[in-house]
Amino acid sequence: MEELIFNLFIFVLASFVGFELITKVPPTLHTPLMSGANAISGITLIGALIITGGSDSAYAQWIGFAAIIFATINVVGGFMVTDRMLEMFKKKEDN
Amino acid sequence: MSQFLPEALQSVLPNVIQLLYLLATGFFIVGIKRLGSPATARSGNQLASFGMLIGVVVTLFDREILSFELIIAGVVIGALIGIIAAKKVQMTAMPEMVAIFNGFGGGASALVAWGEFARVDPTTIAPDGLVTTGLSIVIGSITFTGSFIAFGKLKGFINGGRIALPGQNIINLVLTALALGLVGWFTVDPAYQTVFWSLFGLSLLIGVLTVLPIGGADMPVVISLLNSYSGIAASMAGFVLGNNLLIISGALVGAAGLILTNVMCKAMNRTLLNVLFGAFGGGEEGPGDTGDSDKTVQKTYADDVAIQCSYANKVVIVPGYGLAVAQAQHVLKEVANLLEEKGVEVAYGIHPVAGRMPGHMNVLLAEADVPYDQLYDMEEINPQLKSTDVVLIIGANDVVNPAAKTSPGSPIYGMPILNVDEAKRTIVFKRSLNPGYAGIDNDLFYSDTNQMFFGDAKKSLQELSKAIKDLD
Numbered sequence: 001m002e003e004l005i006f007n008l009f010i011f012v013l014a015s016f017v018g019f020e021l022i023t024k025v026p027p028t029l030h031t032p033l034m035s036g037a038n039a040i041s042g043i044t045l046i047g048a049l050i051i052t053g054g055s056d057s058a059y060a061q062w063i064g065f066a067a068i069i070f071a072t073i074n075v076v077g078g079f080m081v082t083d084r085m086l087e088m089f090k091k092k093e094d095n
Numbered sequence: 096m097s098q099f100l101p102e103a104l105q106s107v108l109p110n111v112i113q114l115l116y117l118l119a120t121g122f123f124i125v126g127i128k129r130l131g132s133p134a135t136a137r138s139g140n141q142l143a144s145f146g147m148l149i150g151v152v153v154t155l156f157d158r159e160i161l162s163f164e165l166i167i168a169g170v171v172i173g174a175l176i177g178i179i180a181a182k183k184v185q186m187t188a189m190p191e192m193v194a195i196f197n198g199f200g201g202g203a204s205a206l207v208a209w210g211e212f213a214r215v216d217p218t219t220i221a222p223d224g225l226v227t228t229g230l231s232i233v234i235g236s237i238t239f240t241g242s243f244i245a246f247g248k249l250k251g252f253i254n255g256g257r258i259a260l261p262g263q264n265i266i267n268l269v270l271t272a273l274a275l276g277l278v279g280w281f282t283v284d285p286a287y288q289t290v291f292w293s294l295f296g297l298s299l300l301i302g303v304l305t306v307l308p309i310g311g312a313d314m315p316v317v318i319s320l321l322n323s324y325s326g327i328a329a330s331m332a333g334f335v336l337g338n339n340l341l342i343i344s345g346a347l348v349g350a351a352g353l354i355l356t357n358v359m360c361k362a363m364n365r366t367l368l369n370v371l372f373g374a375f376g377g378g379e380e381g382p383g384d385t386g387d388s389d390k391t392v393q394k395t396y397a398d399d400v401a402i403q404c405s406y407a408n409k410v411v412i413v414p415g416y417g418l419a420v421a422q423a424q425h426v427l428k429e430v431a432n433l434l435e436e437k438g439v440e441v442a443y444g445i446h447p448v449a450g451r452m453p454g455h456m457n458v459l460l461a462e463a464d465v466p467y468d469q470l471y472d473m474e475e476i477n478p479q480l481k482s483t484d485v486v487l488i489i490g491a492n493d494v495v496n497p498a499a500k501t502s503p504g505s506p507i508y509g510m511p512i513l514n515v516d517e518a519k520r521t522i523v524f525k526r527s528l529n530p531g532y533a534g535i536d537n538d539l540f541y542s543d544t545n546q547m548f549f550g551d552a553k554k555s556l557q558e559l560s561k562a563i564k565d566l567d
């Protein structure tokens with residue numbers, strides 16, 4: 001229970017940081033931001049690694065394996081497509 | 096991989112891992128911060144991806160991880176799919192892409208919770224661990240199926256309109272309450288497999304049923320909200336595994352998604368509850384004026400538009416999704432260049448809901464090399480419109496409809512719009528007089544200062560480009 005409370009503190013504080021960071025983003029960047037944030041949510045990949053690599057049961061390993069594929073698509077695809085979008089944003093002088 | 100390290104390092108390894116997780120968290124926070132400005136955004140995304148790399152590599156040194164075959168296979172398969180999808184996707188299809196990536200992320204979190212449930216004896220998990228496992232399954236599964244339905248709607252596989260049973264909202268609320276009840280039951284009796292599977296199945300079903308009734312025009316809000324869910328799901332998975340990096344990163348994304356959702360709702364003058372539970376004009380009739388045969392429009396043609404624009408001091412372009420559908424961004428940029436060569440000031444006015452997700456139009460114009468300092472948000476462009484000579488409205492409709500300001504009975508009443516009617520002249524590029532996505536007639540078309548340039552957006556712009564060149 002103590003650990004849960006401690007983790008709740010972290011969760012709430014991190015949420016506040018997220019609100020503060022994101023309120024200042026201009027609408028121009030909302031699509032790349034959504035896409036980039038979405039890639040970060042693929043962090044669950046780390047959990048998938050622990051399940052897959054740290055289980056004795058083959059059943060749990062295969063579930064973890066599916067989770068790794070899903071999360072990696074999210075992470076790799078998400079960061080790459082965000083980069084592709086941001087690469088195109090140019091200031092006038094650069095043209 | 097920890098067995099390959101020297102003995103001395105092994106004893107401090109758990110602490111080193113945690114410290115590197117802290118470093119990765121820092122990369123995420125600074126990365127998101129830098130995503131906030133066009134000049135630094137690309138480096139911000141790269142920093143965040145570097146943080147992710149640190150997190151993943153460090154985790155491989157975790158003592159718990161003993162076998163690597165499946166890990167390597169999974170990462171290779173996932174990375175290949177991700178790379179191909181990210182390289183191939185058209186910029187116009189970005190909302191679908193984000194939706195489906197998001198679905199995979201949420202699905203992964205649900206699977207992680209399931210995997211944890213499968214690898215240990217559930218009766219040995221403390222109650223708080225069971226609650227977060229249950230919640231992770233619920234939120235992750237809803238994100239998974241909800242995102243796939245959103246993807247299907249955007250792609251047109253599924254009818255974009257409202258698909259709803261009578262009393263759908265009540266059904267959804269009851270099912271959600273039932274799911275939360277099942278989380279409680281699961282916490283009390285984790286060994287009872289039927290409860291676990293009912294929870295899983297029910298959550299997948301809720302994802303389908305909550306997104307199906309929402310119309311295609313509201314999908315950006317839904318994707319944004321699901322993006323937030325996928326963050327919260329990752330955070331819950333972090334609670335299950337006791338992993339701070341997951342908790343923090345998930346919370347950051349959860350907050351990001353909520354803020355963006357709020358921005359979208361404000362732009363459409365709707366509340367989130369209204370988007371989720373009541374569709375456009377649900378139950379009410381639309382603006383019932385069908386007998387508008389007495390209203391007339393002024394038609395115009397490329398030569399005339401070319402003259403009006405070339406002799407203007409200032410031209411504002413209002414692009415809508417129709418522009419992107421016609422793949423006309425590049426021709427538009429060509430027209431803008433020609434006008435600038437003639438000394439005309441050109442600016443783009445972007446409504447927050449132009450395109451199909453917030454900021455989508457900016458990406459589409461960036462693809463056509465339109466510099467971002469020529470793109471103005473609604474609040475920035477509205478004061479400039481009074482002094483604008485010509486406004487070209489291309490593929491946009493509802494975002495310039497004065498009914499949002501003048502007719503309280505209209506479904507879009509109250510939505511902030513671009514005040515193009517204040518400009519000296521507006522020219523609407525449109526195929527026909529058909530109403531827009533929201534199905535609402537637009538009085539702007541019949542205004543004295545408005546002219547209609549009928550035809551396909553791309554073809555019309557090509558004609559215009561040629562006509563401007565011919566003026567010389």
